[in-house]
Amino acid sequence: xxxxxQNPRYLITVTxxxxxxxxxxxxxxxxxxxxxxxxxxxxxxIYYSMNVEVTDKGDVPEGYKVSRKEKRNFPLILESPSPNxxxxxxxxxxxxxxxxxxxxxxxxxxxxxxxx
Amino acid sequence: QxxxxxxxxxxxxxxxxxxxxxxxxENTAFxxxxxxxxxxxxxxxxxxxxxxxxxxxxxxRFTISFNKSAKQFSLHxxxxxxxxxxxxxxxxxxxxxxxxxxxGTSLTVIP
Numbered sequence: 602x603x604x605x606x607q608n609p610r611y612l613i614t615v616t617x618x619x620x621x622x623x624x625x626x627x628x629x630x631x632x633x634x635x636x637x638x639x640x641x642x643x644x645x646x647i648y649y650s651m652n653v654e655v656t657d658k659g660d661v662p663e664g665y666k667v668s669r670k671e672k673r674n675f676p677l678i679l680e681s682p683s684p685n686x687x688x689x690x691x692x693x694x695x696x697x698x699x700x701x702x703x704x705x706x707x708x709x710x711x712x713x714x715x716x717x
Numbered sequence: 718q719x720x721x722x723x724x725x726x727x728x729x730x731x732x733x734x735x736x737x738x739x740x741x742x743e744n745t746a747f748x749x750x751x752x753x754x755x756x757x758x759x760x761x762x763x764x765x766x767x768x769x770x771x772x773x774x775x776x777x778r779f780t781i782s783f784n785k786s787a788k789q790f791s792l793h794x795x796x797x798x799x800x801x802x803x804x805x806x807x808x809x810x811x812x813x814x815x816x817x818x819x820x821g822t823s824l825t826v827i828p
Contacts, residue, residue, distance in 0.1 A: 605760075632814065634816070636818075641820060642820060643723070643806060643818040643819050643820040643821050644761070644806065644808075644818040645818070646815060646816050646817070646818075649814060649815065649816075651814060657813070657814075657815070659815060659816075660720075660815070660817065691760050691761070693760075701814075702748070702749065702810070702812075702814065703810070703814045703816075704749070704751070704763070704766065705751060705763065705808070705810070705816055706763045707763075708753075708760030708761045708762065709760050710758075710759060710760050711758075711759075711760055
């Protein structure tokens, strides 16, 4: 089954304690991205990756890091989490249409992060 | 600043009605406009998408209308059903593969 898998689904942590949210896809997609979803704000793109070792900032990258060492994995790293990073996070992946355009077709189930 | 403005925030219709959700944008560099459906506890699911050289696209009961000159696009759900009750998001892609989403519309279809 084609899927994007995020772990963990739920996480409560304390301010300043480094954490990693993993994301893995089994569709051999080149494009992967991370979003945060907040009430009233919709989804906002944090980072995206067009290929292994290629990452770019989205709309709200501050306080986050990503890496893309393998095609299937795209972990999101919060090196020093703060309460304003409490949110619902989604990983997404897609293949490219013509001219290397992503279609953002598949989303994971989400990770609910609470930073206290 | 919200790059894609979505309205209404919430919508209630009777079964069989045609809910319409509207989105507007300013950035002419956007070249792809998808819509997503999200159920509670789930990730968004791609529903239908359109490119700006097309004025309308239909897939089953879902239709996107696109007005390039007005920089507006909308989702119509024909013969709506209680199972369509969900949150709907419009989005826009910039040429560099950066995506911007609307703030979402919570749709309730009453039996």
